[in-house]
Amino acid sequence: MDQFVLWGSYCEDALLKRTPFREEHLQRLSLLKEKGILKTLGPTKCNRYVFGIFKSGDIEYIRSLIKEDVYWREGIWTNFEIYSWTQAF
Numbered sequence: 001m002d003q004f005v006l007w008g009s010y011c012e013d014a015l016l017k018r019t020p021f022r023e024e025h026l027q028r029l030s031l032l033k034e035k036g037i038l039k040t041l042g043p044t045k046c047n048r049y050v051f052g053i054f055k056s057g058d059i060e061y062i063r064s065l066i067k068e069d070v071y072w073r074e075g076i077w078t079n080f081e082i083y084s085w086t087q088a089f
Contacts, residue, residue: 001057007082011078037056
């Protein structure tokens with residue numbers, strides 16, 4: 001299994017705009033973590049960027065997971081990049 005880093009941006013006023021979708025978002029992330037796909041995910045301290053680490057055999061699968069997330073569908077996340085990542089230690 002490969003590891004992938006997600007790096008993306010939040011919309012303006014994300015803390016306010018995410019409120020109606022937060023519970024759905026967090027429940028889904030919990031399921032992905034239980035399955036071993038998601039290692040970690042969260043905002044930077046300034047709440048402008050999102051960072052995550054995923055484990056999968058396919059980068060396109062990770063891309064589809066992001067596009068299915070309510071934060072993406074509702075415009076809370078405004079863009080993202082996914083990079084294959086090699087953990088050195």
